[in-house]
Amino acid sequence: MEITYREAIVAAQREALKNDDRVMVMGEDIGVSGGPFKTTVGLFEEFGGARVRDTPICEEAFVGAAMGMAVTGRRPIVELMFADFMGVCFDQIVNGIAKHRFMCGGKVMVPLVIRTMGGGGTRFGAQHSQTGETWVSQFPGLKVVCAADPSDAYNMLRWAIKEDNPVIVLEHKFLFTRTQDVDLDAPISADILTPAVLRQGNDVTIVATLAMVERALAAAETLAAKGINVEVINLRCLRPLNMEPILESVRKTNRLLCVEENHSTGGWGGEVAARTTSEAFDYLDAPPERLTLPDWPMPYSPELEDAAMPSADKVVETVVAMLT
Amino acid sequence: MSDPKTKKVKLSGTSATRLPHKVLIDLYGRMRSIRAFEDKIHDSFLNGLVYGTTHLCQGQEAVSAGAIAPLIDGDYLTYTYRGHGQCIARGMDMEAAFAEVFGRSTGVSGGLGGSMHLTDMDLGLIGSFAIVGAGLPVAAGAAMTCQYEEKGNVAMTFFGDGSTNIGAFHETMNLAVVWNLPLLFICENNLYGEYSPILSTTPYEDIARRAEAYAMPSDIVDGNDAQAVYEVVSRHVERARRGGGPGFIECKTYRYKGHSRSDPAKYRTDEELASWMEKDPLKQMVKLLMENKILTQKEIEAIDQEISAHTDMAAKNAAEAPFPTEKSLLDETYATTPLKNFG
Numbered sequence: 221m222e223i224t225y226r227e228a229i230v231a232a233q234r235e236a237l238k239n240d241d242r243v244m245v246m247g248e249d250i251g252v253s254g255g256p257f258k259t260t261v262g263l264f265e266e267f268g269g270a271r272v273r274d275t276p277i278c279e280e281a282f283v284g285a286a287m288g289m290a291v292t293g294r295r296p297i298v299e300l301m302f303a304d305f306m307g308v309c310f311d312q313i314v315n316g317i318a319k320h321r322f323m324c325g326g327k328v329m330v331p332l333v334i335r336t337m338g339g340g341g342t343r344f345g346a347q348h349s350q351t352g353e354t355w356v357s358q359f360p361g362l363k364v365v366c367a368a369d370p371s372d373a374y375n376m377l378r379w380a381i382k383e384d385n386p387v388i389v390l391e392h393k394f395l396f397t398r399t400q401d402v403d404l405d406a407p408i409s410a411d412i413l414t415p416a417v418l419r420q421g422n423d424v425t426i427v428a429t430l431a432m433v434e435r436a437l438a439a440a441e442t443l444a445a446k447g448i449n450v451e452v453i454n455l456r457c458l459r460p461l462n463m464e465p466i467l468e469s470v471r472k473t474n475r476l477l478c479v480e481e482n483h484s485t486g487g488w489g490g491e492v493a494a495r496t497t498s499e500a501f502d503y504l505d506a507p508p509e510r511l512t513l514p515d516w517p518m519p520y521s522p523e524l525e526d527a528a529m530p531s532a533d534k535v536v537e538t539v540v541a542m543l544t
Numbered sequence: 545m546s547d548p549k550t551k552k553v554k555l556s557g558t559s560a561t562r563l564p565h566k567v568l569i570d571l572y573g574r575m576r577s578i579r580a581f582e583d584k585i586h587d588s589f590l591n592g593l594v595y596g597t598t599h600l601c602q603g604q605e606a607v608s609a610g611a612i613a614p615l616i617d618g619d620y621l622t623y624t625y626r627g628h629g630q631c632i633a634r635g636m637d638m639e640a641a642f643a644e645v646f647g648r649s650t651g652v653s654g655g656l657g658g659s660m661h662l663t664d665m666d667l668g669l670i671g672s673f674a675i676v677g678a679g680l681p682v683a684a685g686a687a688m689t690c691q692y693e694e695k696g697n698v699a700m701t702f703f704g705d706g707s708t709n710i711g712a713f714h715e716t717m718n719l720a721v722v723w724n725l726p727l728l729f730i731c732e733n734n735l736y737g738e739y740s741p742i743l744s745t746t747p748y749e750d751i752a753r754r755a756e757a758y759a760m761p762s763d764i765v766d767g768n769d770a771q772a773v774y775e776v777v778s779r780h781v782e783r784a785r786r787g788g789g790p791g792f793i794e795c796k797t798y799r800y801k802g803h804s805r806s807d808p809a810k811y812r813t814d815e816e817l818a819s820w821m822e823k824d825p826l827k828q829m830v831k832l833l834m835e836n837k838i839l840t841q842k843e844i845e846a847i848d849q850e851i852s853a854h855t856d857m858a859a860k861n862a863a864e865a866p867f868p869t870e871k872s873l874l875d876e877t878y879a880t881t882p883l884k885n886f887g
Contacts (some may be wrong), residue, residue: 244692270692276722281681281715288685288699291670292620294692296685311712315675316682323661324671325653326876360877382886384879408886 221404225367226396228374229259229335231404233297236381237267240295243381246273246282247299256301257337257396283309283334287317287386290332295381303338303352303390310355317386318361330361332387333380339392339431339481340529346517349525351430354482356388357458363387364459365413368433370400372456375412382408392430413457415465421449424539425469427492428479429455432530436479439535450539458488466492467500474505475542479530484512506542511535559835563771567613568838569847571770572829574609576848578629579826580855581638585628585645585659589805593646593863598659599626603768603800604732606825608633610773611700611730611793614781618695620668620686622679623702625660626732626799627672630702634667638855642862650865656876677703677712680729684716687727687790696785698726706737708751717758720790728780729755729792732767738803739811755792767795768825771832797825 223231236243245260251274254261264272275282279300286296300306306313313334321328340349357364363385367373373391380387418433419440428436433454440450451469470476476496478489493508511530519525561568582600589598601608608629612621615634623630631641636652644651645659652664660674670686673679683701690697707713708731720727731751735742742749755762761783765776773795780791798820802809809817833839839847 276715276718278715278719280712281684281719284678284681284712284716285685285688285719288620288622288670288682288687289689290685291665291682292686292689294685294689311675311678312681316673316678320671321879322873322877323653323657324663324665325651325656326873326879327653328663328665329879331879363878379886382881384881384885410881410886 222401225370225373225398228370232374232377242295244271245297246275248301250299279305279309284312286332290330295331297333300336302348303336304347304350306352314359318359329384330386331384335389337391337393340518341394345520349518351481354486365457366390366429368454371402374402378408379412394431416454419452421451423448424450424475425473426450426477427453427455432479435532438532442536463495470500471503476508479511561836565838571609574633575605575826576851578605578632580851581632584859597804599804600801601626601629604797606770607732607767607795610770611777614778618697620699622670622683623672625674631662636664638858639861642859643865646862648865649868655868677707677710680712680716687725690726698784700728702730705733705751721758721760724789726784727790731794734797734799752794760792762792764794767797768823
């Protein structure tokens with residue numbers, strides 16, 4: 221069925237609310253209003269305000285409350301309106317949710333989902349444009365996934381709700397209106413975490429997440445016209461990181477480019493490049509390259525924001541340079 | 545207490561019994577167990593059995609005993625790094641508690657948690673939180689579970705006066721009221737936030753004033769009088785069980801030791817400490833039990849000896865238990881989701 225990224229998110233939550241009484245959804249303006257990004261439209265009407273619950277503006281309280289519900293047998297889904305707001309409840313995420321099972325000697329499960337929307341390109345300025353990817357992918361105890369298209373958005377969320385661990389599902393604001401044919405009855409499976417090779421090629425492996433995936437694919441088209449064939453991989457899952465499909469690709473292409481919407485220091489591209497260097501050093505014909513945000517916060521003014529974002533053109537330029 | 549911004553708190557100091565005798569004896573037993581446990585932890589620290597640091601609660605036993613005795617199976621608790629008292633009052637196995645603080649594999653969490661993280665979900669003991677204020681939102685979530693399940697259960701969260709200046713406290717107070725959660729806020733006001741006296745960090749000594757700002761029913765109680773704590777907390781618990789929403793109980797109390805083992809508590813006078821030790825919660829209860837001829841001195845000594853022997857044995861066994869050996873801790877970090885979850 222042809223659905224938008226946004227509709228995919230609603231559909232996954234509707235399925236879970238319908239099938240499991242322990243599931244509830246909470247967040248700011250997600251009930252009566254259907255969500256600031258319309259990612260819970262119709263759920264309040266269908267399931268009522270107790271299970272589709274508007275919260276006060278208090279991320280630390282309701283994210284902490286999600287943990288309290290999870291450890292007492294419920295399966296909450298939290299919407300954080302912007303990924304940037306993870307900063308407000310960072311303690312609950314990294315000191316509480318991520319570590320609680322461990323500190324209980326592995327005797328407790330913390331099955332909860334935090335969905336949040338990040339990313340630039342929408343003129344929202346420095347405090348509403350961050351992806352949050354690298355903020356949370358450092359911590360054992362969490363699983364962190366990135367939805368790059370409607371199929372990811374649907375199937376990752378369905379998987380996350382069934383997981384017995386805390387999962388952070390990162391979505392991208394730029395992608396809400398993207399459409400794709402999605403099988404709504406597909407089996408729910410952890411296979412959705414496996415990095416996906418979206419386009420095959422022999423010259424360079426490009427690894428990307430979230431909105432950078434479609435930019436990499438657009439660049440691949442341009443490059444193909446120049447006779448350069450790149451392989452594009454949607455990384456999908458930052459924690460745990462599954463390197464095998466990337467290594468397999470690099471063993472074929474002998475070149476790696478990571479495209480991410482984060483600053484380069486501490487970005488996931490550094491981790492992917494380091495592991496590739498360790499585990500496939502002999503296959504590399506060039507140093508791994510990274511295309512990232514510059515070392516300044518996201519500017520508001522359109523030309524400046526566009527210049528900061530990794531673009532398809534920059535991907536093309538970087539790939540050409542790597543082959544020259 | 546002469547500060548004009550402070551309400552006059554009537555410290556009960558009364559020797560009239562208002563609760564059934566068996567409840568009073570039970571409260572005494574819980575307090576004596578907590579005191580014995582904490583004294584033993586203190587000795588064990590000096591003997592090198594406790595690593596890092598530990599935060600003791602001698603002097604505050606009446607709060608844990610009086611607030612937890614009214615709870616029933618299915619109720620939930622969160623508490624702080626100074627949380628041994630709540631765990632013992634709720635009935636945590638002492639040997640497993642000692643073993644956890646000693647870092648042994650027989651500890652409640654296999655030695656992964658330590659002194660600041662005693663938990664036992666079978667008793668509803670969700671956890672001690674080593675980040676000030678962090679346990680409050682989690683207790684709100686447990687209260688939401690109680691509200692969904694409609695079995696009349698409640699959640700209770702313990703925190704110090706120092707926690708009431710952090711955002712998580714205020715967010716949770718607000719949330720509990722707007723969602724009418726069955727959540728009891730137990731503030732152990734021991735007059736110091738870590739090393740700092742309360743009036744240097746907070747505009748008044750009566751923390752319960754903060755509950756008024758959130759339109760939450762509240763009481764201030766002599767936190768060294770277990771009977772009074774029990775009575776006041778019971779009223780709030782019963783209201784919460786009936787769907788009457790949250791309640792806030794400020795318990796005025798005092799800790800005898802410093803904030804942690806690295807704190808000699810030089811910021812307070814010997815006189816202040818001595819005056820609070822005069823109002824010792826165990827001494828008060830002994831007086832109550834004896835003056836009202838509920839127990840004889842001999843019977844009290846028998847209780848003390850039994851608890852002391854049990855505590856010594858628990859600590860001895862814990863100290864003889866093996867340490868966990870080096871191994872992968874991935875299973876303790878992540879649950880393995882069964883395939884059946886995915887249908």
